[in-house]
Amino acid sequence: MQKFLTAVTMSAAALLLLAGNALAAPNTQPAEMARFDGDVVVRVQPRGDADLRLLEQLSDDPWTCGPSATGAVDYRISREQLATLTLHGVPFSVLIEDVQALLDADLAERNQPFENRAYFDTYADYTGVSNYVNTLVATYPGFVARISLGNSVEGREIFGMRVTSPVPPIGGVRKPVVVLNSLQHAREWITVTSNLYTTTELLSKYNTDAAAKSILDQYELVIIPITNPDGYVYTWTNNRLWRKNRRVTGTSTRGIDLNRNWSVGWGLSSGSSGSLSSDTYRGPSPFSEPETQVLRNYMLGVPKVVAHIDLHSYSQLILRTWGYQYADPIGLASINRIGSAMRDSVAATTGAAYTFGGSEILYLASGTAPDWVFGTLGAFSVTAELRDTGTNGFVLPTSFIVPTGNDVLSMVKTMIQKLCRADFNKDNVVDDSDFVNFAVAYETLTTNACDLTGDGITDDADFVVFAAAYEQLICP
Ligand code: ARG
Numbered sequence: 054m055q056k057f058l059t060a061v062t063m064s065a066a067a068l069l070l071l072a073g074n075a076l077a078a079p080n081t082q083p084a085e086m087a088r089f090d091g092d093v094v095v096r097v098q099p100r101g102d103a104d105l106r107l108l109e110q111l112s113d114d115p116w117t118c119g120p121s122a123t124g125a126v127d128y129r130i131s132r133e134q135l136a137t138l139t140l141h142g143v144p145f146s147v148l149i150e151d152v153q154a155l156l157d158a159d160l161a162e163r164n165q166p167f168e169n170r171a172y173f174d175t176y177a178d179y180t181g182v183s184n185y186v187n188t189l190v191a192t193y194p195g196f197v198a199r200i201s202l203g204n205s206v207e208g209r210e211i212f213g214m215r216v217t218s219p220v221p222p223i224g225g226v227r228k229p230v231v232v233l234n235s236l237q238h239a240r241e242w243i244t245v246t247s248n249l250y251t252t253t254e255l256l257s258k259y260n261t262d263a264a265a266k267s268i269l270d271q272y273e274l275v276i277i278p279i280t281n282p283d284g285y286v287y288t289w290t291n292n293r294l295w296r297k298n299r300r301v302t303g304t305s306t307r308g309i310d311l312n313r314n315w316s317v318g319w320g321l322s323s324g325s326s327g328s329l330s331s332d333t334y335r336g337p338s339p340f341s342e343p344e345t346q347v348l349r350n351y352m353l354g355v356p357k358v359v360a361h362i363d364l365h366s367y368s369q370l371i372l373r374t375w376g377y378q379y380a381d382p383i384g385l386a387s388i389n390r391i392g393s394a395m396r397d398s399v400a401a402t403t404g405a406a407y408t409f410g411g412s413e414i415l416y417l418a419s420g421t422a423p424d425w426v427f428g429t430l431g432a433f434s435v436t437a438e439l440r441d442t443g444t445n446g447f448v449l450p451t452s453f454i455v456p457t458g459n460d461v462l463s464m465v466k467t468m469i470q471k472l473c474r475a476d477f478n479k480d481n482v483v484d485d486s487d488f489v490n491f492a493v494a495y496e497t498l499t500t501n502a503c504d505l506t507g508d509g510i511t512d513d514a515d516f517v518v519f520a521a522a523y524e525q526l527i528c529p
């Protein structure tokens with residue numbers, strides 16, 4: 054106990070300096086790194102399909118996967134292609150004047166001497182992130198355990214951590230699990246730092262912040278910082294703007310979009326592509342990729358996943374299920390209650406404006422992780438598209454790391470606080486009908502409906518969890 058107290062009262066600065074050593078290697082641009090001299094990122098307001106087809110012909114790098122609610126699409130294009138757009142009278146505005154200049158500035162900034170830098174002052178590469186996980190394990194013994202989920206296409210470890218306090222859960226089984234995974238998409242670096250920042254804040258505030266304590270006492274977080282390790286390494290060594298995994302799919306085609314490779318809704322609607330060269334290529338079959346397989350297997354193996362966030366960038370959105378269709382999910386009222394509270398809490402704490410909604414606020418996406426988590430495990434699950442709204446897009450300056458980390462911290466805290474385990478029929482209120490429904494299902498002991506602990510059986514421990522939540526008679 055003494056050891057643990059020392060650990061959690063250790064100053065954040067000291068911890069971060071410790072971690073900084075793991076990152077001492079300078080960020081020099083590898084010689085073979087793709088360059089984008091003179092390229093611009095434009096936000097186009099297409100007048101119709103012809104404009105969209107023209108864009109698809111011109112650019113091999115969409116920064117959005119389809120028209121947003123306003124109909125706008127973002128693309129990286131060359132100066133010459135920009136002239137073509139102008140020639141055709143396509144309406145557009147320039148988001149980023151010079152992509153290579155932005156990348157150069159970012160690299161120069163990250164090349165600042167490290168000595169006095171803290172972990173969240175900069176981005177860390179694959180090894181740096183892995184070392185930081187080890188640092189957390191060493192700094193918070195009893196709270197953090199490193200886990201290994203399996204390997205990527207190119208054989209890299211997909212690692213993660215289990216994070217919870219040593220306080221035992223009601224009923225003595227494993228606590229309900231909240232999964233936070235980042236970087237299915239390789240270029241979305243801000244998702245990695247935000248995930249680690251959130252974890253670090255909850256751990257370091259355990260003794261001083263009642264909300265952090267309550268979360269770690271009642272739940273276990275499963276953190277997977279780099280879901281797509283091969284893609285991530287590739288963005289550090291070859292092409293900062295790579296999205297998919299690195300599966301060899303043909304002589305000159307590479308990669309499957311991991312967030313189109315999950316089974317629920319796979320290949321349905323317009324939300325993915327069957328074309329090998331597409332940035333949203335769904336793969337030959339659901340779960341064809343080891344990266345999605347291992348995450349699925351892990352989640353199937355834990356007793357009970359009760360909530361999940363799949364972290365992406367950019368656009369500042371909190372997207373509820375479904376991704377693959379516009380039809381309402383079961384329990385929409387509860388989902389809206391939690392999601393809108395997440396949005397509001399971010400605005401109140403960091404001031405960042407996020408929009409909450411279903412696919413109508415972005416575009417349809419099929420075969421996504423949240424659809425699988427919600428559709429298969431029945432857990433609350435959202436996609437969080439982090440900062441910014443397009444000024445820097447995927448190449449977010451390091452000054453955004455802490456503010457965006459605080460966005461996610463706020464989302465996670467609110468999401469967990471608002472989970473309502475007594476709203477058994479998911480009508481957004483806790484009342485007698487929840488008690489009756491629970492009691493009836495409990496009595497038969499035949500279905501898994503009452504298995505709130507998620508250990509595969511309905512027993513006293515489930516009753517204890519339900520009763521503890523029901524006693525409050527409100528959805529938090
Ligand atoms: N930007 C994400 C992607 O393309 C969004 C996925 C979720 N989208 C949705 N409509 N729910 O993978």
Ligand code: ZN
Pocket residue numbers: 237238241364365366
């Ligand atoms: Zn993404």
